[in-house]
Amino acid sequence: MSPPEAAVRARGLGKRFGPVVALDAVDLDVPAGATLAVLGPNGAGKSTLLRLLAGLARPSLGSLCVGSQRESRPAARGRVGYVGHATFLYPALSARENLVFAARLYGVADPAARAGALLAANGLTSVADRRAGSFSRGMAQRLAIARGLVHDPAVVLLDEPFAGLDRTSAARLADALRRLHAEGRTLVLVTHELGVASALADLAIVLERGRIVHRAAGAELEAATLDAAYARAVEPAA
Amino acid sequence: MNVLLAVLWKDLLSEWRSRDRAVAMLLFSLLVVVIFHFSLPPASPDEARTLAPGLLWVATVFAALLGLGRAFALELENDALSGLALAPADRGWIFLGKALANAVLIFAVQLVTAAALGLAFDVPLAEHAGRLAALLALGALGLAGAGTLFGAVAVRTRFRELVLPLLLLPLLVPVVVAGVRATATLLETGALAVEPLRLLLVTDAVFWIGSYVLFEFVLDE
Numbered sequence: 239m240s241p242p243e244a245a246v247r248a249r250g251l252g253k254r255f256g257p258v259v260a261l262d263a264v265d266l267d268v269p270a271g272a273t274l275a276v277l278g279p280n281g282a283g284k285s286t287l288l289r290l291l292a293g294l295a296r297p298s299l300g301s302l303c304v305g306s307q308r309e310s311r312p313a314a315r316g317r318v319g320y321v322g323h324a325t326f327l328y329p330a331l332s333a334r335e336n337l338v339f340a341a342r343l344y345g346v347a348d349p350a351a352r353a354g355a356l357l358a359a360n361g362l363t364s365v366a367d368r369r370a371g372s373f374s375r376g377m378a379q380r381l382a383i384a385r386g387l388v389h390d391p392a393v394v395l396l397d398e399p400f401a402g403l404d405r406t407s408a409a410r411l412a413d414a415l416r417r418l419h420a421e422g423r424t425l426v427l428v429t430h431e432l433g434v435a436s437a438l439a440d441l442a443i444v445l446e447r448g449r450i451v452h453r454a455a456g457a458e459l460e461a462a463t464l465d466a467a468y469a470r471a472v473e474p475a476a
Numbered sequence: 477m478n479v480l481l482a483v484l485w486k487d488l489l490s491e492w493r494s495r496d497r498a499v500a501m502l503l504f505s506l507l508v509v510v511i512f513h514f515s516l517p518p519a520s521p522d523e524a525r526t527l528a529p530g531l532l533w534v535a536t537v538f539a540a541l542l543g544l545g546r547a548f549a550l551e552l553e554n555d556a557l558s559g560l561a562l563a564p565a566d567r568g569w570i571f572l573g574k575a576l577a578n579a580v581l582i583f584a585v586q587l588v589t590a591a592a593l594g595l596a597f598d599v600p601l602a603e604h605a606g607r608l609a610a611l612l613a614l615g616a617l618g619l620a621g622a623g624t625l626f627g628a629v630a631v632r633t634r635f636r637e638l639v640l641p642l643l644l645l646p647l648l649v650p651v652v653v654a655g656v657r658a659t660a661t662l663l664e665t666g667a668l669a670v671e672p673l674r675l676l677l678v679t680d681a682v683f684w685i686g687s688y689v690l691f692e693f694v695l696d697e
Contacts (some may be wrong), residue, residue: 294558295697316564326559328486330493342482343563385559
């Protein structure tokens, strides 16, 4: 059996902001259909890595391929669904209008029908015509995830999607991520919660000061093992 | 084209719901007209005709600056600008959508300001309504073309309210000069002068083509 095709491939990937090195010589392969958890302390470069994968930033060094190497940058952006720290929602527009707008941006064939289907799938039909600005954090997060999936992307990038969610919303989100995984999508999930990485990921990397300092797969993702490895990698004994 | 229409629809709908930019721009330009009406009352119809073109363009250029500064503030909330930048299309289409929405808003403010100026200074602008509207539309396109690009540049800077006028005003000199000259000729002769019109057209073309090309890089981090 041939190895699964890599949905994301980075070689020597680096990103500098002036003198600050946000990401340094990152090599990464994420097989199609796998879930990768990106762990690390604040300022380690996790969000920078995700924004590079999304096509929001250009690498300063190295190469990056999401999907086919022959694709243009706009086409590569179309393969990716991105759910960031922020929701990307317009508060003055209703939930439905936000999704219709996103669907039009991505050239979805029937934006209204797609928006309706996503609202139903995320339990937002009853509030579809309410302005997004009036939504609770949990509802806005569900709408943001629906927005990220509006074009049915093969690769879904999520930047701390569990931040600020209550237990019910977090459980609902975990179920949604398992569904996306079961559908064969490739997920890259930035999180501070090792438990989430253990429960959802097939692979994990730990970033520290822009470099990968630990990689885990299979049995190494068991909670206690990952916790110990994270502590060794990020907080080495003095 | 989908992206252009989507952005245009979203910007105009958001502005229709909030009306904050339109109201601020209108109030500003009308205040300028009122202030000049009392501080520089024209002694004769000829003097009014001399003052009116400069007043109209200065009032609307500064009102446009006010609105253009806010155009990307809308995109900062919830980091919606990143959401736009993710669209799988040439980012020039995003520029075209936003710039057209800005041009519509600026043009509407120009029309109301021109009407108010005509009344306040007793200048027969209404006699040349069609040609004046065409001239103002060309001016609005020029202001929106450069203003949208530099609004996107300024929005990521710390002192964006300061940066935008400093970057933009020098570039707008040809638009203002051509607009004032063409309006003055229109009031004097009832015809549109070719030379300022040509300058306005060339400036518009340079702004729109240049901004379309550069917008890809402006949205990159």
